[in-house]
Every structure is written in C-alpha cells, then in structure tokens.
Amino acid sequence: MVNGNATLADVASLAGVSVITVSRVVRNLGPISESTRQKVNSAIAKLDYVPNKAAGMLASAESNLVAVLLPSLSNIVFPEVMRGITEGLRGTGHQPLIGVTDYDPKQEEALLTSFMSWRPVAVITTGFEHTDTTRRILSSGRFRVAELMDIDSQPIDLAVGLSHRSAGQVTARHLSDLGYRRFGYVGHDWTADRRARLRYEGLVEGLTERGLSIVSETLSPGPSSTQAGKNALATLLAKGAPPDVVVFSNDDMAVGGYFQCLAAGIEVKRDLALFGFNGLEIGQCMPMPLSTLLSNRFLIGKQAVEVLLSSSKRPEDTQTIDTGFEIIVGKTA
C-alpha cells in the first residue's frame, strides 16, 4: 500500500538483511543470491518503497540530470530538437531538466544558475550567444556542454547543428542556378535569432559570388510566424521593385508568404517564387510543396545527447558535428 515513505532501512528490516544489501538489489549491483533478492523485492513491494533520489544524489555526488535550455516552445523547431534529446536520453537513466529562455541571454543565465544547484552531468543550450557569466559557468569543466543548432563558431565543448552561413550560400547558388535574378528577402527579428541573420549573410555572399544582390527586403519585428510572413510579404510587394523570387527566414514565414500569394491571386513560381528554410511538414503538404532547405532538428538533439553521454569528462579538444542540410526542390521555386 502507498503509505508514508518507506526507507531503505525499513525494507532492510522487513527483509531481514542490511540496508546496503537492499541498496544493491535496487541498483542491481554486485553479487546477490537469488533468495535474498526475492526477500528484498517482496519487502519493497509490500512497503511500496520508492528510492529517494535526493539522498542517493547527495551520497554518490552524481546526478542523472541533463539541463536543457531552449529559446522557445512556440516555434515547432525546438520541440522537435527536444524530441531528439528525449529519444537520445531514453534508456540511459538520465532525466532532462528543461528551461525556456525566450531568446534572452539574461534569462538563459538565470536558468543556468538555478540549474547548477542540481549538479547536472551535462548542459545543452542553443547557439553561441551567452552572457559572460553563462560562458564562465559553462567553461568550468565540471560537466559536458553542447551548443546546438549552429556550427559557425567555436564551441565551448561540443557543437551540433549546421552551418547557417553555408545554408544561405547554398540557397543563393541553387536559386541562381534556376535562373532567378531579382531576389527578395522576408525575415523576422534578427536580434533574437542570430541564425536567421547568418543565413541572410550567407545568402548575400552567395549572391555576390554570382554578381547578384537583394533588390528588396522586409524584416518583420518579433518572432517568426505564419502571420508575420504573410504580412511581411504583402509589405514587400507593396514597395515596388518586384523580385522574381523571395527567400524567407524560415518555413513558417514562407508558408505565410504562400498564403499571401493565394489571397492576392499571385501565381506562385510563375509570378513569384518562394523559398524557405527548415523543411517543416506543413510546407510539404501544400498543394505546391514548398521549396526549402531541410534541417535535421530531431537528429541534432539526438546526436548531441549521444556524444555528451559517451564520456562524462570533457575531452581536450572541442568537437563540432555537422548534421547538414538538404535542398528540397519542391514546386514553389
């Protein structure tokens, strides 16, 4: 029955063995005879014994916690990364401790500081933009650190993601190969989302290589969303200097752009081509599948966990894992 709170000692005295033997049975450690194992297990069942992690953690000085700092839950990309993290953690006995930073380095610092009290074995965070304090804590070397999504800078310990600069360049080359010449850009707030800016910079570099440039652009304040993409494309088109292709900061924005074209009677691709980033499901379900770049969000989370848990000590050298990206040709460009 579920009573107060049985302890190891209670189980031990009921089973007629010592506490340490019970502890060994619970943790499946060392040699235990079949008969004592059974006595102990039946005592555990009878008392509804539940181990106390706080006590175990204090005594062994090691936790099974992995701190995860995500910028947002509103953007489906991060829940997908989280799915990968959860999948990587499955069966390892580790628990994620999740915090949402709202893209704010100060908030990240506050969460990290509070997470430190849990003595996590690893910290997973996003991007390379941290406060000095955050950086100092992450550099302490007492736990593994992964910085996800982006591999365009030098990580503290491990980076897993893709080169957003290179993604921008590839986008430029791909679209210029398809014959597009007048490029528009529709984006969202860069101050919070550095990776969107890196893709933009890569795009400009790639265009410059081909002697091309962006003829018109609109930046929507605030986070990316379908609505923001829809409105921002309308704004862009109202400006004049019509482009023949618009690159969006991501698929959410691009789907909004597609809706705007439908609503305004613009024939997509013939009149105006659209290109996104991420390869979300929604874009691929549209009557014209969105032309975009696939990022591997799930894989990023999963790989990060696998590497972090492979060794509890930080290696001498930092490591960067490129999960890559892939052009989805689609039908909108």
Next chain:
Amino acid sequence: MVNGNATLADVASLAGVSVITVSRVVRNLGPISESTRQKVNSAIAKLDYVPNKAAGMLASAESNLVAVLLPSLSNIVFPEVMRGITEGLRGTGHQPLIGVTDYDPKQEEALLTSFMSWRPVAVITTGFEHTDTTRRILSSGRFRVAELMDIDSQPIDLAVGLSHRSAGQVTARHLSDLGYRRFGYVGHDWTADRRARLRYEGLVEGLTERGLSIVSETLSPGPSSTQAGKNALATLLAKGAPPDVVVFSNDDMAVGGYFQCLAAGIEVKRDLALFGFNGLEIGQCMPMPLSTLLSNRFLIGKQAVEVLLSSSKRPEDTQTIDTGFEIIVGKTA
C-alpha cells in the same frame, strides 16, 4: 573562481560565521544584520558557492519539482500547454520535470514511477486514461495531481480543460444552423487520442438532436498531421456519398483538408465546407481562415499550475476547471 565545489561550511568559515547563518542568508530567512549579510555574500561570491539542491531537499524533505507528463511534443498543442505551465511556474521557485509518454499509458506509468523518486510536489498529466498502478500512485495523496485537457470524467484531484463531448455537440449545432445537412468526418487514431473520440461522439449526439447524421467518414491510422488530413479527405471524397461539410478531428487535419481542396480544385465552402478544432495560428492565416473551435491550451497549463501551487495539500473535494472553447466563424464553413 569556479573551483571544485564550495559548501556552506566553506562559506561560513571564510565569512567567520556559522553554517546556519549562511544558510539563512542564502534562503533569505530570519533576521540577519546588514554587516553579516555582506560578509556572507562576499564569501559566496569569492568561493563561487552554488547551493546543493539534493542536500537541501533531503534535509527539508520537500522538493520544488512539478512532474509533467505530456503525450507528445510533435503536436504543437502540447508545447503550448507546456508554455502555460512554464508561465505559471515562473517566479514560484518551482521546476518542471518533463516526460513524454507517446500516448502510451504503460509509458506514462514508467515515467511516473521514476519521477516519484524526486518527490515532486505536484504531478500534471493528460486525460483520464491511466493504468491501475498510475491511478494508485496518483491517488496516494502525497502530492497534488492535475489531469489536463479533458473535463468529461471525474478527476483524481483537479481537472483543467474543456468538455470535448460538448465541443462536438456545439460544432453539430453550429453547422446545422448554418444549413449544412450532409456531414462528413475525417479523423485520426482514436485509441491514442480519447478526446478526439469524445468530440466525435458529441458531434453525433448533436446531429442526432437535429435529426441528422454522418453520411461518410474516414479514420486515418496513426497520429494527426496535415498530411494525414490531406490524404484522408481525398479518400473520403473518393468514396462517393459526397458531404456538404466535413468536420475534422483537429486543425492539423483540417488544414490538410484545405490543401487537398486547393489541389483538387474544389471550391471550399461553396462545394465543400471544412471545420476543425483547436484554433491554431496556421488555420487563421490561410487565405480563407479556417472555421474551427478555439481551445485555450496555454490557459489550461497556466491555470493548472496556479491551482496546484495554491495549496500543497489536496482538498477534500475534487475540482474541475472549465477553460471553455469558442467558435471561430472563419470562412471555410
């Protein structure tokens, strides 16, 4: 400097006070003179002291953890609930401990069992479908329990959500008031998503009231998705017995249905009306905003936390909070 691991005792000896005084400064408890507070704080800073939650939890026998069991992270609805939970937790000093059940009661039981080792002050879970063991643990009374999303059954402690049966009925009445007579239904796997089934049952009841019924339906196996909605609508329409309106199990599915109509040249509303459930952003951005029912996911999470934390003891009586729903008229029905 970030050194090994300073303890309260280290701080105390550097500051020239007792450990308990340092503990009080850290926890901001009891009367402390300004001068000792400063001495202690500077010692904390010098040693980079970080409290050890495991030790604190063990000594005080109380945690600041809230266990959260979500069915999925792929469906944006649950990250939105999670946002509400996070928001409700902000500033309370509580930490969420998140687990993903994949809609599987066995998985829920396994996660809950492991979470019990952390002695959470509250457990937040989804729906009323639990294994016997889960139910027994949740009924122990040692912590608060919230069952989210659904209020169509008797909760263990607290239920926060909406009546899905009633949502289905309201949908039926609304659409019949609009003049629709031939109802189609497109849904996803019911065994995992009991709430979708409740809405369906409510829909049928509401139609029966008006002497109407469902003339054609398609259930897609597996979870809901835009792609599934698109395919399932195509299947439904290929069957013959064409409906004049199709009710979808949720907005994801309905957006897929909308895309199918666009692709197949079906004029939405004139030829075929569409109705969803949830009121997701994406549906409202479409050239024709989706006609649907708004559920308040964020609010469900936030309210649940607020009630749970208002009292650490479970009240005598169970409580049910109806966060309601609202018809979004839209343009697709």
Next chain:
DNA sequence: GACCCTTATGGCAGCGCTACCATAACTATC
C-alpha cells in the same frame, strides 16, 4: 534591577542514501 521582548546568531542531530572497507563462508590450487 528583575522582567520581558526583540534581534541576531550558533550547536547539533539527522534526512536517506552510497562509498569504502571489512568479514565470512566457500571452492580451487599446489
């Protein structure tokens, strides 16, 4: 000056568990 109240501080036990070291009963080896 005996009394009480307030403000500030400390001593000590113990939360439930695990690490470390021991011990005891066997079997195997020469």
Next chain:
DNA sequence: GATAGTTATGGTAGCGCTGCCATAAGGGTC
C-alpha cells in the same frame, strides 16, 4: 592443509543541508 581467489553480506562514516532548540546582547517597562 595452508594460501589464495570467489561469492555474498554487513558496519560505519559521511554527503551538504535544514529543523529544532538554545543563547546572547540590547533596549524598554514597572
């Protein structure tokens, strides 16, 4: 039959913190 290696078990000392109870100093009151 003495030594060594297995297998199975136990004793004890903490891990770092907080709860409880005490204590001491200062000031006001009669």
